[in-house]
Amino acid sequence: MSEIRSIGVIGLGAMGAGIAQLAVEAGYDTIGREVSVDLGEAAAGRIGGFLTRKVEKGKLEQADRDAAVARLRVTDDLSDLAGCDLVVEAIVEALEPKQELFAELERLCRPDAILATNTSALSVTEIAAATTRPERVVGMHFFNPAPLMPLVEVVQAELTSPETVDAAAAVGEKLGKVVVRCFDTPGFVVNRVLIPLLNDCIRVLDEARVTPEALDAAMRNGAGWPMGPCTLVDLVGIDVHVHASEALYEKLREPRMAPPPRIVAMKNAGLLGRKSGRGFYSYD
Template sequence: MSETSVITSAADITCVGIIGSGIMGAGLVEVAARSGRSVVLRSRTLEGAEAAVSKLESGLARQVDKGRLDADERDAILARISTTADLADLADCDLVLESVVEDLAIKKDLFRDLDAIVKPGAILATNTSTLPVVELAMVTSRPDAVVGIHFFNPAPMMKLVEVIRPITAADAAVSTAIQFAEACGKDAVEVVDRAGFIVNALLFPYLNNAVKMWEQGTASIDAIDVAMQGGCNFPMGPFALLDLVGLDTSVSILEALYDEFREPNFAPATTLKRMVVAGHLGRKTGRGFRTY
């Protein structure tokens, strides 16, 4: 595919496909639908996709009750959303953004399938937080049309989007992705395709070092959290944030950083690895560095 065949403007993106009905996928559906575009949410089961839309509907209803959203706009947002369990229903999308499990092999298989299904010229994007986008691009026949569009959780609230440029990407694909993010009301920054991109490459060594500091007995978990909130004006301390992100996710990101850069600072702290083995993953399991 030549560079000129890639969609060159976000104005040409009228239909967005979202793959994955978890918290992030549901958030991406809301963001895209609010931008005025038709959205097709694909989950492995139709029940999963419909459940995600049902939660979104409840969330929008609460916003209407609080006066933050007009009822007519709520209805318009929901009317733009359709659900499916069939990848083939994404064939006519102008942009497809996946947010499935952070497993490179699974994502590669997905991109192979999308490449065969989605119309020529459409952009295929990943919401990965740290995996190499170029590896996904190279399993397709359109590597110039594959980019990273990394939203942060919760997607409707967080302003930042990292647009990831693999070395294979066409300028048109990257600029269109940036325009799309901005049309969704986000602050888009362009980033080279390196593990962790900007935010995670800076954030997770900090979180990792907080765990190592506690392991060394410098201060308690509570003291470290209070210090970083009060001393750096952070909204939460490192241990609270680790529990929110998930310790398994945190270890995966650190391992990806270590695999790419081989810097000792990126090697996951021993306690993090042990807690993951024990199933103490943070808020999602009810127990991490604190009990919930």
């Protein structure tokens, strides 16, 4: 397997832009694809701004910042990623659009290119089934925000080759991440444990009649959590948490996986956490 030298990232929202930032900082030539040039350029501007702040904080040299920015190119044309050694998908968390994208990527990319999905709760095996080369498909689940969270789960689907897993893990390590390899199972490692636990915490809000502030304080000071569950769900995004919970419940039918009614109602009301300015807490 040839060395990974170039990376494509599809979808430059918060997660995709974070992955692209990691790639250019690690020295990879990177192409980011968005649905429009304007959205792509806006994402590139945000990445440049984050790197500038690292310079201001003394965490990055100006010359290194400029070199990283120069390694990023944005496009709205999927075929521009045809020459990439690794393509990481970070689009909407829904199976059908991901399968359609992977089928198209297989047509466009080199036969030896690795295709990775950043899905947090969907089956990598089902995504890979949309291709005729499932041995080249792997999960690379980064955590949000990708530049700050140290973990990446490298997920081996049913037919992923060991060489593909090794290559994806090597990229993760070069990006400065702690790499945990696992097999394809609902929720992988972290979300399989964390999502039902967070759902339990949310249910306790009503059952124990405590405030979000009190619950967060209890879990920080009694369980040693670095961040309270309500603060964490607000950070992740209430809509994201509900979607992941529903996906896990659909696969496993375990009651603890199902999102509690309280948080579903919040999502339906547009209370999505930090990104909407209000969730369990209010944000300026």
